[in-house]
């Protein structure tokens with residue numbers, strides 16, 4: 001990968017301290033970008049930026065809070081001269097909740113982080129990039145499309161990510177801002193480990209999920225990063241907007 005591919009760009013990665021977000025942050029740093037890891041998880045984010053060195057810094061962000069967005073993007077304007085790429089990766093998933101027992105508060109928590117968070121990111125990202133152009137990549141999910149009975153709030157809120165990607169793309173195109181989504185299949189991170197059932201090992205979970213994909217394997221953070229998020233963020237993808245790109249080893253092929 002060329003180290004100056006994103007050499008003149010500032011990239012904000014929400015949920016940048018998590019499994020997939022950290023993979024994305026590392027890939028942008030390797031491609032020469034200045035990366036802001038924006039997350040509520042202070043300790044994990046600080047560890048990551050210490051590892052990444054001077055090309056990365058941490059800014060606290062709660063994606064559900066509009067004033068938090070404004071404060072982070074004010075810092076980016078002030079300290080880096082503006083935003084070039086926003087990756088909306090922060091997410092929340094509480095698995096194994098039967099549809100008819102889903103508490104309204106838990107439903108709303110999923111929508112606050114997954115749907116409101118992406119909406120606020122797109123809204124403020126577009127405002128900041130209006131004069132300079134740029135790219136936004138939202139992280140959806142295979143479950144934006146696939147209906148899982150015990151994941152109604154996650155599926156619903158991730159479906160909203162795909163339509164928000166399209167409405168934001170429609171709104172932002174006039175300013176040369178592109179908005180796309182990547183939809184990972186299962187990726188072994190803390191979020192996926194939440195699916196473990198009693199007496200099941202992580203290897204067993206990974207194996208059982210892998211069998212639902214055409215390629216019989218799971219996506220990794222590196223798959224998501226290297227071949228999708230950076231591709232969609234790259235200025236060379238100038239004509240691609242409003243799409244969602246599954247990166248799931250073929251998990252949706254039979255859906």
Ligand SMILES: NC(=O)c1ccc[n+]([C@@H]2O[C@H](COP(=O)([O-])OP(=O)(O)OC[C@H]3O[C@@H](n4cnc5c(N)ncnc54)[C@H](O)[C@@H]3O)[C@@H](O)[C@H]2O)c1
Pocket residue numbers: 014015016017018019020021038039040041061062063064088089090091092093113139140141142183184185186187188189190191192
């Ligand atoms: N792991 C998977 O199998 C999988 C599959 C498809 C999609 N995804 C999506 O990928 C993204 C990353 O997931 P992951 O697997 O890395 O999960 P993760 O749990 O490792 O990371 C999620 C990150 O989001 C952060 N976050 C949560 N609420 C936040 C808030 N209000 N404000 C700011 N940050 C917040 C967390 O602190 C954490 O760092 C999510 O959007 C998730 O829905 C994951």
